[in-house]
Amino acid sequence: MSSFIKGDAEYYKKLWHSASHVLADAVKELFPEAKLGIGPAAKIGFYYDFDVKRPFTEDDLRKIEVKMKEIISRNLKFEKEEVKKSEAKRLFKDEPYKLELIEEIEGQLTIYKHGKFVDLCKGPHIESTSEIKAFKLLRVAGAYWRGSEKNQMLQRIYGIAFPSIDELNAYLKHVEEVGERNHITIGKELEIFSQHEEAPGFPFFLPKGTIIWDEIISFWKDLHRKENYNFVMTPIILSKSLWVMSGHWDHYRKNMYFTEIDDRSFAVKPMNCPGHILIYKEKRRSYKELPIKFAELGIVHRHERSGVLHGLFRVRKFTQDDAHIFCTEEQLKEEIKKIILLTKKIYSAFGFSDYEIELSTRPENSMGSEEQWAQATNSLKDALRDLGLSYKIREGEGAFYGPKIDFHIKDSLEREWQCATIQVDFSMPEKFGLFYIGADDKKHRPVMIHRAILGSIERFMGVLIEHYAGALPTWLSPVQVRVIPISDKNNNYAKKIVDLLKGQGIRANADYGKETLSKKILSAQLEKIPYMLILGDLEEKNSTVTLRSRSGAIKKNLLFDDFTNSLKNEIRERCPDLSIK
Secondary structure, eight states: OGGGOOSOHHHHHHHHHHHHHHHHHHHHHHOTTOEEOOOOBOSSSEEEEEEOSSOOOHHHHHHHHHHHHHHHHTOOBOEEEEEOHHHHHHHTTTOHHHHHHHHHOOSOEEEEEETTEEEEOOOOOOSBGGGOOEEEEEEEEEEEGGGOTTSOEEEEEEEEEESSHHHHHHHHHHHHHHHHTOHHHHHHHTTSEEOOTTSTTOOEEOHHHHHHHHHHHHHHHHHHHHTTOEEOOOOSEEEHHHHHHHTHHHHHGGGOEEEEETTEEEEEOSOSHHHHHHHHTTSOOBTTTOSEEEEEEEEEEOOOOGGGOBTTTBOSEEEEEEEEEEEOTTTHHHHHHHHHHHHHHHHHHTTOOOEEEEEEOOOSSOOSOHHHHHHHHHHHHHHHHHTTOOOEEETTOSBTTBOEEEEEEEOTTOOEEEEEEEEEESHHHHHTTOOEEOTTSSEEOOEEEEEEEEEEHHHHHHHHHHHTTTOOOTTTOSOOEEEEESSGGGHHHHHHHHHHHHHTTOOEEEOOOSSOHHHHHHHHHHTTOSEEEEEOHHHHHHTEEEEEETTSOEEEEEEHHHHHHHHHHHHHTTOSSOOOO
16 A cells, blocks of 8 residues: 555645545534544545444535545645643533543643634644645444443544646546455355355355365475474363463453353453463473474464454454474574575465565563563564565554564555464463473473465455455466367367366366357456466367466467476466466
């Protein structure tokens, strides 16, 4: 999304924040009974929350846009003013949400004015409304006040603004393309996954989607075997006492599910790390065994509010490509480097070569000593430095047990997706009393690395679908070849070709329908099938095929063996693009 910011990013934040104030001003002029929530700049664009008697309609948004243009044309100055709490309460006496915020604010209160409109705000803002040259209200959605389901549901209006109309048009074109790549729509059209009211937040994978899933997992397992990971499987339900000891009870229980069994309290696991710790503790470990690498495609459950559930991107049950490495302090940096290199290799196979790396440091709500945090953070920094990788620092955004590196991959629309994470943990081995016997025959504490590369397999599949707009690489495609006989008399030859393809491990089927050739080709294209083999009398006579690729390229009089050899090589190499032109 950063590609839409031309120049100073801070200016865009001020512009978007100011546009949110103009939005609130317009709503209050048109709907005086509306109560104001908050209206910050977002990562890109802005929004404002309102408490209104009925939901906003598309017609309302059009009217609000007209009113915003009118306010902008007045060239009103944004003016900052410091006020006492008593004065702020007087100004916002009819705004209950503002009064709630005022009560919580310690220190100096500030307001911003433009014209007659006043808002509780720290700023900063642009100079005047006339700087908002181009804007668009995008959509309206429900949003709980302060993100809690216990609070009132408000109406959130989203918008975007730019210093020029050209920038706005480019962004709106981007939004349109994003809509066309929506993984929920494509997933339904291509029969990859489905969603049902009987299981909110729990997607169903259909036969074609399961093929994609299996290919991802097979590739993942092959690479991890070569990297000497040991595959394990741990229970989905574990006792409450384990989660108390791990720290998840104090730091994460609001996101967990619970149950009672034989008068004992249990939790459905939101993470796999405590289970891997129990496996490590099953026997006495020697320094000669380290590093020990446990990998698990672990099914985890996390409580998500119904309002944030979204396709494969936000679910309540997902599979995490999790792994935990137990190593010595001396091995730590090299193990981190190996994970980073493995991450790059995996992303490359899926067609992701562009990504940003963030290093997150100690949060306020954390466990462990300052010395441990410093050592863990420096190990991550040193590994990145040795590999010549640049990164950004996110202060206070680490996990509660350790600092971390996050990879944000960029898709074909330059959107960023946080997938891989590498977290160094000195605290949990200490809490669980983990040890290994060193060369000195004494007990030593191992370091624990938590890591995932794809993250949630479900979410990663959603990213893949949108990245490729459903036209997946051949190695991932549920159907790799569609055989199309031109007429019924070519059906036997088509069946022979399909059987030969399947015999070589290629996923193929035939279209024996009565439709015209052009309709059969269109059907295969709509299904995003990489290759079509068109068979007529000439091809049958010469024992050849006519190849048509998903991109429209055509190759006639192609020997069948030449095609299959090239195709198998493309699949074996896991090429992100079609290689047979």
